[in-house]
Amino acid sequence: MMYLFRLAAKTRRIGFRLIVATIPILSSLLVLTTFPAKAEQLSLVDAILETLAVDDRIKAAKSELDSIRQSKYEASSYKRPKINVLGSASYSDTGELNTDGSLQRDGRRIYGGLEVIQDLYSFGQHSARSSMADAEIAQAEQKLALTTQDVALEAINTYLDALKAQELVGVQAAHNETLKSLLEASTAQAEKDLITKTELARVNSRFKQSQARHRSAEASFRSLLHQLQRLTRKEELLIHDQGIDSYIVLLPPTVEDGLVSAETNSAEIRFHTHGVDLAKSTLNLRKAEQYPTITARASWVKGQVGDFSTGEKEAGINMNFPLYDGGLKRSKKRRAEHELERSRSVLRNSIQEVGQDVQTGWTNYHANQQVYQSWLAALEAERVSLAGVKAEVEEQLVSLIALLEAKDDMIEAERQTVVARFDAHRSGFELVHSLGAVLDAFVSVSFE
Numbered sequence: 001m002m003y004l005f006r007l008a009a010k011t012r013r014i015g016f017r018l019i020v021a022t023i024p025i026l027s028s029l030l031v032l033t034t035f036p037a038k039a040e041q042l043s044l045v046d047a048i049l050e051t052l053a054v055d056d057r058i059k060a061a062k063s064e065l066d067s068i069r070q071s072k073y074e075a076s077s078y079k080r081p082k083i084n085v086l087g088s089a090s091y092s093d094t095g096e097l098n099t100d101g102s103l104q105r106d107g108r109r110i111y112g113g114l115e116v117i118q119d120l121y122s123f124g125q126h127s128a129r130s131s132m133a134d135a136e137i138a139q140a141e142q143k144l145a146l147t148t149q150d151v152a153l154e155a156i157n158t159y160l161d162a163l164k165a166q167e168l169v170g171v172q173a174a175h176n177e178t179l180k181s182l183l184e185a186s187t188a189q190a191e192k193d194l195i196t197k198t199e200l201a202r203v204n205s206r207f208k209q210s211q212a213r214h215r216s217a218e219a220s221f222r223s224l225l226h227q228l229q230r231l232t233r234k235e236e237l238l239i240h241d242q243g244i245d246s247y248i249v250l251l252p253p254t255v256e257d258g259l260v261s262a263e264t265n266s267a268e269i270r271f272h273t274h275g276v277d278l279a280k281s282t283l284n285l286r287k288a289e290q291y292p293t294i295t296a297r298a299s300w301v302k303g304q305v306g307d308f309s310t311g312e313k314e315a316g317i318n319m320n321f322p323l324y325d326g327g328l329k330r331s332k333k334r335r336a337e338h339e340l341e342r343s344r345s346v347l348r349n350s351i352q353e354v355g356q357d358v359q360t361g362w363t364n365y366h367a368n369q370q371v372y373q374s375w376l377a378a379l380e381a382e383r384v385s386l387a388g389v390k391a392e393v394e395e396q397l398v399s400l401i402a403l404l405e406a407k408d409d410m411i412e413a414e415r416q417t418v419v420a421r422f423d424a425h426r427s428g429f430e431l432v433h434s435l436g437a438v439l440d441a442f443v444s445v446s447f448e
Contacts, residue, residue: 040234040236040237040238041238042228042232042234042237042238042239043239043240043242044156044159044160044244047155047156047158047159047228047231047232047239048152048155048156048159048439050231050232050233050234051151051152051154051155051231051232052148052151052152052155054232054233055151055231057147057150057151058144058147058148058151061140061143061144061147061148064140064143064144065137065140065141065143065144068136068137068139068140069137069140071132071133071136071137072130072133072134072137074129074133075126075129075130075132075133076130078119078122078125078126078129079119079126081116081117081118082116082117082118083114083115083116084114084115084116084117085112085113085114085115086111086112086113086114086115086299086301087112087113088109088110088111089108089109089111090109091108091109108304108305109303109304109305110303110304111301111302111303111304112301112302112303113299113300113301113312114299114300115297115298115299116297116298116299117295117296117297118295118296118297119293119294119295120294120295120296120317121293121294122288122293122294123288123291123292123293124284124285124287124288125285125288125289125293127284128281128282128284128285128288129281129285131277131280131281131284132278132281132282132285134277134281135274135275135277135278135281136278138270138274138277139271139274139275139278142267142268142270142271142274143267143271145267145270146267146268146271148439149433149436149438149439152433152438152439153429153430153438154231155228155231155232156426156429156438157426157429157430158224158227159228159239160422160425160426160429161224161422161426162221162224162225162227162228162239163239163240163241163244163422164418164419164421164422165217165220165221165224166239167241167418167422168217168220168221168415168418168419169214169217169218169221171411171414171415171418172210172213172214172217172411172415173214175210175214175407175411175414176207176210176211176214178407179203179206179207179210179407180207182203182207182403182404182407183203183204183207186200186203186400187200195400199400199401202400202401202404203400203404206404206407206408210411225237225239251365251431251432251435252435255358255359255362258358258362258435259355259358259359261435261436262354262355262357262358262434262435262436263351263354263355265435265436265437266354266434266435266436267436268350268353268354268436269347269350269351269354269436271350272343272346272350273347275343275346275347276340276343276344276347278343279336279339279340279342279343279344280340282336282339282340283333283336283337283339283340285336286329286332286333286335286336287333289322289329289332290322290329290330290333292319292320292321292322293319293320294317294318294319295317295318295319296315296316296317296318297314297316297317297318298314298315298316299312299313299314299315300312300313300314301313301314354434357434358431358434358435361427361430361431361433361434362431364427364430364431365424365427365428365430365431367427368420368423368424368427369424371420371423371424372417372420372421372423372424374420375413375416375417375420376417378413378416378417379410379413379414382406382409382410382413383410385406385409385410386406386407386409386410389402389403389406390403390406
């Protein structure tokens with residue numbers, strides 16, 4: 001396994017550009033939620049690998065692939081000779097005349113021997129079966145790849161959602177401490193009649209609301225953490241965002257290049273492409289079944305009839321030409337033709353859906369990057385505004401309520417910045433998933 005998340009601000013690749021998120025970590029956010037001492041540190045890459053290792057959907061896809069691989073041996077078996085052991089035993093009480101005219105009543109009949117049959121020519125049936133097996137195996141491989149990509153994206157989104165909820169808990173906890181200190185100071189001022197009881201009640205109300213939001217944020221975080229535990233099969237987890245801003249997101253230079261890349265790399269499109277190949281091979285087999293087959297047959301049989309021994313050797317070439325079967329082969333051929341048309345329609349629809357996902361993901365990714373930058377600017381503006389309001393409160397130019405409102409604006413800007421940051425991350429991974437390369441940002445995984 002090789003990790004691929006080095007910082008590469010000026011790295012270039014032919015035909016692609018490496019976009020590196022340079023989002024600074026909000027170091028002021030503190031998470032006050034307690035974890036058991038035995039909690040395991042789990043990074044984003046660890047969460048992906050742990051999920052891929054234990055997910056039952058991936059195990060099922062691997063088992064299906066192993067099962068379908070046996071079809072290749074089934075297809076090749078038609079080309080090999082068939083060797084059969086022949087044997088029979090019977091008894092009859094009907095008398096038979098010997099050559100001297102006497103009556104023979106020993107009706108024992110025992111035969112045994114070998115038979116070898118080899119197909120000489122099947123008018124393309126064998127090659128069609130082999131092509132069908134290849135297409136089925138390729139489809140199963142792409143289904144495994146698609147399942148792996150989907151499970152990986154689920155692990156990424158769950159981890160990012162849990163990490164976002166954890167940071168929101170930290171934002172709200174820090175706001176609680178600020179309001180608690182403000183409430184203590186306001187209580188002291190109210191005792192000295194420096195502020196009104198109404199102002200004190202407003203501060204206390206905001207503090208209670210902040211506590212309620214904090215408890216709600218903790219509940220949301222715990223729920224998402226349980227989802228992550230279910231995916232990774234880990235009992236206790238401790239997640240962190242160390243290095244999360246430095247993961248490389250590999251993107252084509254334009255959305256048009258992204259569409260071309262998706263048509264080449266998308267496991268979903270490749271899956272349906274092999275579906276068309278399978279339908280073509282099936283149709284070729286149904287056509288070939290309408291023609292004669294030529295086989296060579298050789299046999300050796302030795303028997304015992306009463307007291308007499310018999311033996312027979314036979315060799316020859318047989319041709320089997322299907323003249324009439326009630327329309328069975330013709331019906332199979334028509335069904336294969338309709339299946340081919342259906343598989344082609346499914347492929348065209350898949351290409352359109354993947355293309356739409358790429359275009360939507362491209363728009364969302366760049367829009368979320370701009371939204372995040374806008375909230376960073378808004379957060380900085382709120383910090384400047386809050387500092388100004390604090391100075392005015394100290395000089396008694398504005399009331400305490402103005403400070404409360406400024407702090408509310410500040411905490412809202414912090415929350416939205418956290419949300420925008422993780423939305424930007426998530427949209428980036430969803431975009432590379434639509435390109436069929438969500439794992440390329442982290443680790444090279446072998447499916448064998």
